[in-house]
Amino acid sequence: MSPVHRHGSRVPNMQMIIASRLTDGRVVFLGDGGAWVDSIECGVVLEKEEDAARRMSEAELAVTDNRIFDPYFIDVVVEDGERRPTKVREAIRAFGPSVRTDLSAGGWDWHVQIR
Amino acid sequence: MYRYDEFDHKLVAERVEQLRRQVKRRMSGELTEDQFKPLRLMNGLYMQLHAYMLRVNVPYGSLSSAQMRKFAHVARRYDKGFGHFTTRQNIQYNWIKLEETPDLLAELAEVEVTAIQSSGNCVRNITSDHYAGRAKDELEDPRVYCELLRQYSVLNPEFSYLPRKFKIAVTGSPHDRAAVALHDIGLRMHLNEAGQVGFEVLVGGGQGRTPFLAHTIREWLEPEHLLSYVEAILRVYNIHGRRDNIHKARIKIIVNQMGIDRYRELVEADFERIRGSALKIPQAELDRINAYFAPPEYEELEDISGELAALRAADERFDRWVGANVAAHKVPGYSIVNLSLKAPGRAPGDMTADAMDAVADLADRYSMGEIRVNHRQNLSFVDVRQCELHTLWQKLEGLELATPNINRLSDVVCCPGLDFCSLANSRSIPVAQDLSRHFIDVDKLALVGDFTINISGCMNACGHHHVGNIGILGVDKRGKEFFQLTLGGSSDEGASLGDRLGRALPQEDVPLAVEAIVAAYLDIREEGERFLDTYRRVGIEPFKEAVYGPSVVRAVA
Numbered sequence: 001m002s003p004v005h006r007h008g009s010r011v012p013n014m015q016m017i018i019a020s021r022l023t024d025g026r027v028v029f030l031g032d033g034g035a036w037v038d039s040i041e042c043g044v045v046l047e048k049e050e051d052a053a054r055r056m057s058e059a060e061l062a063v064t065d066n067r068i069f070d071p072y073f074i075d076v077v078v079e080d081g082e083r084r085p086t087k088v089r090e091a092i093r094a095f096g097p098s099v100r101t102d103l104s105a106g107g108w109d110w111h112v113q114i115r
Numbered sequence: 116m117y118r119y120d121e122f123d124h125k126l127v128a129e130r131v132e133q134l135r136r137q138v139k140r141r142m143s144g145e146l147t148e149d150q151f152k153p154l155r156l157m158n159g160l161y162m163q164l165h166a167y168m169l170r171v172n173v174p175y176g177s178l179s180s181a182q183m184r185k186f187a188h189v190a191r192r193y194d195k196g197f198g199h200f201t202t203r204q205n206i207q208y209n210w211i212k213l214e215e216t217p218d219l220l221a222e223l224a225e226v227e228v229t230a231i232q233s234s235g236n237c238v239r240n241i242t243s244d245h246y247a248g249r250a251k252d253e254l255e256d257p258r259v260y261c262e263l264l265r266q267y268s269v270l271n272p273e274f275s276y277l278p279r280k281f282k283i284a285v286t287g288s289p290h291d292r293a294a295v296a297l298h299d300i301g302l303r304m305h306l307n308e309a310g311q312v313g314f315e316v317l318v319g320g321g322q323g324r325t326p327f328l329a330h331t332i333r334e335w336l337e338p339e340h341l342l343s344y345v346e347a348i349l350r351v352y353n354i355h356g357r358r359d360n361i362h363k364a365r366i367k368i369i370v371n372q373m374g375i376d377r378y379r380e381l382v383e384a385d386f387e388r389i390r391g392s393a394l395k396i397p398q399a400e401l402d403r404i405n406a407y408f409a410p411p412e413y414e415e416l417e418d419i420s421g422e423l424a425a426l427r428a429a430d431e432r433f434d435r436w437v438g439a440n441v442a443a444h445k446v447p448g449y450s451i452v453n454l455s456l457k458a459p460g461r462a463p464g465d466m467t468a469d470a471m472d473a474v475a476d477l478a479d480r481y482s483m484g485e486i487r488v489n490h491r492q493n494l495s496f497v498d499v500r501q502c503e504l505h506t507l508w509q510k511l512e513g514l515e516l517a518t519p520n521i522n523r524l525s526d527v528v529c530c531p532g533l534d535f536c537s538l539a540n541s542r543s544i545p546v547a548q549d550l551s552r553h554f555i556d557v558d559k560l561a562l563v564g565d566f567t568i569n570i571s572g573c574m575n576a577c578g579h580h581h582v583g584n585i586g587i588l589g590v591d592k593r594g595k596e597f598f599q600l601t602l603g604g605s606s607d608e609g610a611s612l613g614d615r616l617g618r619a620l621p622q623e624d625v626p627l628a629v630e631a632i633v634a635a636y637l638d639i640r641e642e643g644e645r646f647l648d649t650y651r652r653v654g655i656e657p658f659k660e661a662v663y664g665p666s667v668v669r670a671v672a
Contacts, residue, residue: 026165
């Protein structure tokens with residue numbers, strides 16, 4: 001079963017593809033041209049189903065090429081030009097950990113309840 | 116402490132090289148993630164939310180200063196400068212690189228530390244009383260039996276693929292500091308009518324989504340038969356334990372489905388078959404291992420209780436610290452000192468590399484080079500001269516390791532939660548931080564007395580919320596984090612599971628709810644009662660009223 005089916009997100013509203021880098025396990029996002037980037041701001045936001053399917057194929061290729069593993073879609077909203085995952089878990093992956101902001105990617109106000 | 120022999124060294128070195136080859140194959144794509152996962156897990160390497168996480172064993176919670184310095188080195192060289200001590204007396208590193216893991220493990224092997232079987236469906240790190248060998252109320256040092264069990268269970272081919280993970284805890288004291296009733300096997304040393312030391316054997320305890328207290332499967336077991344009896348328990352579990360459903364695979368499920376009497380029959384039958392086998396422990400082997408745990412050479416120290424009393428009278432802060440963080444030692448003139456990793460606002464169990472080095476230095480100077488890790492995520496120095504308590508306290512204060520809160524309200528236990536863990540539903544560390552900042556008044560901590568709070572970020576209960584006097588469980592409600600409170604849990608010799616208090620609360624209300632519970636307790640407690648005693652006397656209703664009554668915090672349906 002393809003990751004598209006596995007993660008049940010065939011109809012994207014606004015989505016991104018998140019994964020773990022093989023060498024160090026760090027969180028990465030699919031960017032333009034098949035690049036895998038550390039920052040959510042540099043990742044590609046997907047709005048069309050056909051784009052999502054095509055990009056997930058790129059992600060699967062990167063799995064085969066031993067660059068990343070466990071790619072999946074996350075839902076995001078864009079507020080004031082900034083990408084915000086809609087689930088706590090994915091917000092923590094993108095911006096956390098919330099308790100060690102000195103070690104995290106930063107860019108999130110953890111005192112605000114995550115939607 | 117136990118020292119590796121040539122076989123141990125060889126085994127560990129081979130294991131590191133084996134993992135090096137496996138990592139190489141994974142990096143080249145020869146192994147997929149699905150193929151590699153069980154291999155890395157057998158070496159304690161998990162994948163968490165931000166990076167790989169490595170869990171390193173601290174056998175029965177005993178560490179040398181050299182091992183602590185190596186932990187500090189690993190934190191600096193391979194991680195982000197800190198480590199996290201867990202409720203299973205281990206240490207975890209949260210930012211490990213896959214490609215560096217074999218080198219890291221080779222460095223740990225230099226000080227006889229491994230990550231073997233710190234994960235996987237096998238016998239995990241054997242845990243014990245952190246006061247082992249020093250406690251005043253102890254019958255014998257339980258670490259001797261922990262070490263025997265460690266050697267027996269590491270890479271034991273019959274038990275390397277159990278239905279699920281398997282945890283064993285051993286205590287040598289009547290006051291249970293090892294939570295034996297919450298383990299797959301709990302071993303509680305006691306005397307029989309003839310005055311001989313043996314074990315009460317408990318089986319089928321555990322937390323997680325289906326918590327159970329262990330049943331006594333055998334009232335008294337001769338120590339020489341320990342391995343045979345444990346093997347019989349493991350074998351029956353290996354045969355009858357469920358492998359079709361991960362949530363029903365622990366031994367507690369099969370023991371409670373089958374009934375303890377039937378489980379006992381099966382175990383006793385196998386035990387009778389093997390009790391005379393090579394598993395019978397020769398006295399010479401017990402003596403050999405015992406020698407590693409021989410007490411250090413203590414000085415004959417003069418009684419300084421008068422001097423100490425004067426120091427306590429002269430300095431209230433020192434007095435508070437001694438009252439909360441110092442425990443009785445079996446040798447006159449010595450004390451056990453607990454180092455609190457729960458300063459206000461701190462993530463429970465976290466420690467920087469610099470603090471680890473400083474603790475190693477203090478252990479060398481003040482406690483014969485040994486450090487213990489306990490299941491409440493604090494550390495202990497177990498051989499401190501009482502005449503040096505005041506000096507040591509000052510140094511620990513400088514390191515923010517002297518908060519006088521051991522087993523008090525702000526000594527909160529918590530799992531890594533959703534800030535790190537891929538299984539969690541909610542964050543737990545911020546809740547612990549809120550509580551430790553809220554209960555900052557040391558006079559109030561002393562007034563309230565013994566009080567345990569445990570937080571877990573999901574039903575897997577790594578923060579042991581079921582056995583906290585107040586348990587706090589993080590739950591996800593429509594994508595938001597809420598916290599469910601339980602009351603009346605305990606992990607000691609009178610172990611009990613907490614009762615659910617009511618509806619879940621938002622994070623900001625948790626300290627207010629705990630405050631309300633504490634206020635109700637102070638209001639209704641009788642002379643000498645701990646919170647747990649009061650709770651058992653009056654039940655849950657007064658506390659429910661205190662939290663959900665009309666004038667108190669808002670609860671969420």
